[in-house]
Amino acid sequence: MPPPRKHLFICTDTDCAPKRGSKETYGAFLEALKARDLVDEVWVNATNCLDGCGFGPNLVVYPDGVFYYGVRPDDVEEIVESHLVGGRVVERLTTYGE
């Protein structure tokens, strides 16, 4: 089976991630992709620890290998439109740290 065009993995199941709102961010991606009818070509999965535990919610977009840190539900539309649709990385969310 071919891979999806973009595949996003977001940390949700450690002790720290849910406390930092990762499940809300995960849900916001699912909703944003569903609203654009993109769920077949852009997949979103919940995963365990991706490092950077203190400044999540953290996620990675493949095949690009781009990590995003501290992604709040309010950031989701920008990542979807800029990166997942337009192919432009949202640089302001790629800093490893608070």
Added chain:
Amino acid sequence: MPPPRKHLFICTDTDCAPKRGSKETYGAFLEALKARDLVDEVWVNATNCLDGCGFGPNLVVYPDGVFYYGVRPDDVEEIVESHLVGGRVVERLTTYGE
């Protein structure tokens, strides 16, 4: 932060995956990579459903975008040596189906 050289995601947390031995396969990858001192350059994460629920344990290797299906602990050494170290896909495990 740069992405790992290879990043493997294996489905473990749905109703079906653990029953099919996904946690043992996940553990076998962790052990095989640790034994080779590869844990910094090859990451392994547990994820939720990757599709193909009836014929897991299923996993995907990025940035390659290669899906493997029905991966048992006995298959792990071959995937590590051939694909993750040698760069050669293990074609016999890429068939979507039983």
